[in-house]
Amino acid sequence: MDYYMQEVMSRHGLDLSKEQMIVLKKLHDQDGLKQNELASLTYRDKSSLARLLSKMEAKNFIVRKQSEEDKRSNEVFLTDEGRRIFHRTRPAIKEHLETMEQDLTEEEKHHIIQILKKVQFNFTGKTANL
Template identity: 60%
Template sequence: MNNTDILVDFDKSVGRWIGSTSKMVDNFLHEAFQCEGLDLSKEQMIVLKKLHENDGLIQNELAYLTLRDKSSLARLLAKMERKNYISREQDDFDKRVNRVFLTETGRITFKRSRPIIVGLKEIMEKNITEEEIFQLINTLQRIQHNITSTEALFK
């Protein structure tokens, strides 16, 4: 029997449950944003949150903080510029660097998304103890560490 003949029970795989839960969160947010009249994706909301915390981030820093590659972030930011959520400006000292800023529309949109995020958090954490939440976060962090420490194998 070689490695391709090994059967894996994907229903008992951590990856299957992480993936399906992630899709459920994405779908919930998409529907909730639409119901509130927000033209916003989860990815755009994450960018708005990072800029709300630290407006004027360098575009490459924003890519790192949002776990996106530079080209996919550039496409996302272009879409957000068309929606007038953000603006990009050349850095005063290094013309090769773009800084990303929230616009007033972006600030308002972020503030309108907050109750939806709080509501989702309450739904997800219902009937789950603080200790279970801590343990889940710790486990997911270890899974992420395991993945990032093995990524070099594929390069």
């Protein structure tokens, strides 16, 4: 799945990994998240998220700013370029989903979602918002 997703992104001219796309989505939903909160929301440890954010800063997708409330933490914000790239991902994601769902009935899709929720719960103890 990751391979095909990367292929679709490349075909749409997007230099974006799945992990970067997840961060863009979380920040699109709630811009200005603290870096620690973002690590938790994306199921990443703090050091791997820091490396990912450094790459995203180099691409001008995000900017980190020191928190006004707690000088020890950073808040992460989308840049205009990050917003533009996020919106450009929509057609690529739609294409990817259409390919995945091809020839599946609504009942089959429902069963797949239920199974994936159970698998995620087995790993995390948390229910998925699928």
